[in-house]
Amino acid sequence: MKTIDTRGRLCPMPLIMTKKAIQESLQDEEMVIITDNTTACGNLKDYLRELNYDFTTEENDSEQYIRFTKPAMFESDVDAAQFCSLPSQKRSYVIVLKSCNMGSGDNQLGDILMRAFINSLVEADSLPESIIMYNSGVKLAVKGSDTALSLQKLEDRGVAVFSCGTCLDFYNLKESLAVGVITNMFKITQLTTNASHVVYP
Amino acid sequence: MKEIKFDLLSTVEYGGCSAKLSPELLSGLLSDIPLIKDNRIMVDIDTHDDAGVFRINDDTALIVTTDFFPPVCSDAYTFGEIAAANSLSDVYAMGGTPLLSLNLTMFPSSRIPVEVLKDILLGGQDMVNKSGAFTMGGHTIDDYPPKYGLAVVGIVHPDKLITNSGVKTGQKLILTKPLGTGVLIAARRLDICDEASYTEALNQMKTLNNKGMELMQKYGVKGATDITGFGLAGHAMRMAKESGVSIRIDVSSVPQLPQVNDMLALGCIPGGAFRNLKYVEENVVFASTVTTELKMLMCDPQTSGGLFLAVDEDKADSMISDFKNNNIDAFVVGEAIAERENSIYFY
Numbered sequence: 001m002k003t004i005d006t007r008g009r010l011c012p013m014p015l016i017m018t019k020k021a022i023q024e025s026l027q028d029e030e031m032v033i034i035t036d037n038t039t040a041c042g043n044l045k046d047y048l049r050e051l052n053y054d055f056t057t058e059e060n061d062s063e064q065y066i067r068f069t070k071p072a073m074f075e076s077d078v079d080a081a082q083f084c085s086l087p088s089q090k091r092s093y094v095i096v097l098k099s100c101n102m103g104s105g106d107n108q109l110g111d112i113l114m115r116a117f118i119n120s121l122v123e124a125d126s127l128p129e130s131i132i133m134y135n136s137g138v139k140l141a142v143k144g145s146d147t148a149l150s151l152q153k154l155e156d157r158g159v160a161v162f163s164c165g166t167c168l169d170f171y172n173l174k175e176s177l178a179v180g181v182i183t184n185m186f187k188i189t190q191l192t193t194n195a196s197h198v199v200y201p
Numbered sequence: 202m203k204e205i206k207f208d209l210l211s212t213v214e215y216g217g218c219s220a221k222l223s224p225e226l227l228s229g230l231l232s233d234i235p236l237i238k239d240n241r242i243m244v245d246i247d248t249h250d251d252a253g254v255f256r257i258n259d260d261t262a263l264i265v266t267t268d269f270f271p272p273v274c275s276d277a278y279t280f281g282e283i284a285a286a287n288s289l290s291d292v293y294a295m296g297g298t299p300l301l302s303l304n305l306t307m308f309p310s311s312r313i314p315v316e317v318l319k320d321i322l323l324g325g326q327d328m329v330n331k332s333g334a335f336t337m338g339g340h341t342i343d344d345y346p347p348k349y350g351l352a353v354v355g356i357v358h359p360d361k362l363i364t365n366s367g368v369k370t371g372q373k374l375i376l377t378k379p380l381g382t383g384v385l386i387a388a389r390r391l392d393i394c395d396e397a398s399y400t401e402a403l404n405q406m407k408t409l410n411n412k413g414m415e416l417m418q419k420y421g422v423k424g425a426t427d428i429t430g431f432g433l434a435g436h437a438m439r440m441a442k443e444s445g446v447s448i449r450i451d452v453s454s455v456p457q458l459p460q461v462n463d464m465l466a467l468g469c470i471p472g473g474a475f476r477n478l479k480y481v482e483e484n485v486v487f488a489s490t491v492t493t494e495l496k497m498l499m500c501d502p503q504t505s506g507g508l509f510l511a512v513d514e515d516k517a518d519s520m521i522s523d524f525k526n527n528n529i530d531a532f533v534v535g536e537a538i539a540e541r542e543n544s545i546y547f548y
Binding site: 010011012013015016017018019020039042043046047050051092127129130152155156157158159160180181191 | 214387391393449451466467468469470471472475478479486487488489490493496497541542543546548
């Protein structure tokens with residue numbers, strides 16, 4: 001158990017002490033932050049939320065205790081991430097839509113399947129970090145399609161939606177893009193190779 | 202470097218625009234205080250704009266605004282310059298030229314040497330002189346900690362007025378100063394950033410937005426605001442709502458002051474950034490690819506920040522090179538899109 005005593009310290013010092021302690025701690029180590037300042041306590045909780053930590057709080061006299069555990073993989077712990085082959089706790093993933101059809105076979109069927117996939121993704125418990133569309137996949141993001149509306153809903157919930165610029169140009173659809181942003185091969189390579197796993201429907 | 206008679210930063214916990222009252226709290230109170238309408242009022246508090254605007258005749262409208270805050274730096278003269286530049290900025294953000302100014306001063310005469318007050322006022326006056334406005338007087342209250350700023354009257358041709366409701370779908374958005382003054386002021390207080398980074402933040406805060414205003418008029422800009430206490434996220438959100446558009450901002454293209462990302466990674470995040478995040482949360486989406494550091498930077502409260510303006514897509518490149526020719530580091534950071542469920546999409 002590691003104690004981070006921030007009593008008597010004003011923001012942002014308690015945040016800095018917490019971040020430092022997280023970086024110096026071991027995996028699965030339990031930590032407790034003590035604070036006696038309500039503003040600092042609120043900011044600490046917001047900060048832990050931003051860093052995707054689950055925590056519990058308790059109050060004792062005029063002091064607050066915030067308890068949390070460092071998860072198996074810390075998000076900004078780049079070295080650990082590189083050598084760790086297990087997906088992180090958050091199970092972050094990327095979806096690549098490489099065609100406007102799902103599966104190979106009849107195109108009409110493929111179109112129905114792909115629309116069903118994207119529309120049901122909106123209801124999924126665990127959302128992807130990003131959705132990348134290339135080749136005829138970009139057609140799923142253009143104005144007037146029901147898939148673009150579903151992709152908009154996903155974007156409103158924080159999913160980054162990217163369409164390949166070369167592909168939009170090829171199909172002459174740049175002006176019709178209804179959701180997300182235009183990207184290039186450099187970014188697509190970066191997103192897919194850094195993802196803990198990639199889903200190709 | 203001038204000798205510092207008194208360290209003004211020792212008087213405050215939160216300085217500059219970070220010291221603003223919570224926006225939710227304020228709008229709750231103000232909703233119970235109705236204002237009288239007049240058809241000569243072109244802009245009032247309803248649109249959350251940078252200043253009020255009153256049409257006197259077909260050729261002239263008055264822009265009125267005020268802003269004051271506790272110290273953002275140790276040196277009195279510099280504080281005066283920054284506070285004045287910040288107050289004058291609201292006039293520029295609306296496309297106007299400052300005409301008259303009044304000093305608003307609070308100073309504890311029994312606790313701080315009065316020469317410090319003189320330096321504050323001197324810094325303020327030098328900045329007012331740079332803007333071409335005339336100081337008409339002021340008001341001073343004995344109070345601790347010290348606070349300083351201006352009430353400013355500016356003028357603009359009614360047809361050339363720029364508001365936060367004038368952004369059109371398809372326009373590019375340009376930011377004219379890097380972000381991070383809130384972070385660096387906090388870092389300076391804890392003595393964890395380099396002198397050079399902090400000096401750059403100070404220099405930026407005392408830079409007037411006058412050139413930016415001239416260029417906005419040259420390129421026919423109708424929608425703009427300046428970035429201050431609510432951060433880029435907060436001000437962009439208000440601009441999008443008032444203009445009836447949504448705005449996409451590419452966080453990787455948003456300029457930042459030196460060392461700011463490192464400071465944020467250390468956890469040096471000013472309290473105002475968390476306040477602003479709460480303020481925008483319901484209407485702003487941060488894509489999951491945006492790092493915690495950049496998310497907090499978008500919410501960092503700025504003091505005397507840059508202009509955030511919308512220009513027609515085909516004029517954006519020449520406007521940017523015009524800014525560069527005037528030694529202003531302006532960047533295209535996003536675009537206005539048709540109004541969607543959320544006001545701002547950071548990606």
